[in-house]
Amino acid sequence: MYTCETKLTVRxxxxxxxxxxxxxxxxxxxxxxxxxxxxxIGIKYSAMEASGIMMPLVETYCKYYEGAKYExxxxxxxxxxxxxxxxVIFNYKVIREFDGKLLAKGKTTQTFIDKDFKIVNLKKKHxxxxxxxxxxx
Numbered sequence: 001m002y003t004c005e006t007k008l009t010v011r012x013x014x015x016x017x018x019x020x021x022x023x024x025x026x027x028x029x030x031x032x033x034x035x036x037x038x039x040x041i042g043i044k045y046s047a048m049e050a051s052g053i054m055m056p057l058v059e060t061y062c063k064y065y066e067g068a069k070y071e072x073x074x075x076x077x078x079x080x081x082x083x084x085x086x087x088v089i090f091n092y093k094v095i096r097e098f099d100g101k102l103l104a105k106g107k108t109t110q111t112f113i114d115k116d117f118k119i120v121n122l123k124k125k126h127x128x129x130x131x132x133x134x135x136x137x
Contacts, residue, residue, distance in 0.1 A: 002136040004037040006076040010068050020067030026104055027060065030092045033078035034108070041132055053126055055110035062106035073097040080136055085123035087111045088133065
């Protein structure tokens with residue numbers, strides 16, 4: 001199973017009055033990890049969209065274990081839990097780099113659609129993309 005690691009440093013703007021990262025910031029981090037995942041396997045999301053495939057979110061989830069703090073250096077681990085011809089489920093782990101502590105984990109479910117917002121069977125319509133993603137689960 002391929003796991004992409006994306007590093008980031010918590011910015012001050014991402015924290016709340018208590019000095020910890022506000023829960024809403026984890027989803028942009030998941031998006032960052034997902035974008036890196038797709039890019040590192042040799043696919044540009046913009047090229048995928050240009051070919052007529054988009055991946056809107058249909059479900060999200062996050063469980064928080066401990067709050068990240070300003071200037072914490074984090075690793076977002078991203079990997080595919082499940083892929084079918086019409087959807088993909090990505091999993092994420094947010095890990096504090098200096099001690100390896102799991103701070104949060106989450107998942108997102110995306111479906112494959114065309115420019116008319118109709119569900120696409122990726123295996124039939126874009127077999128090359130399907131094969132690349134299949135190899136990573």
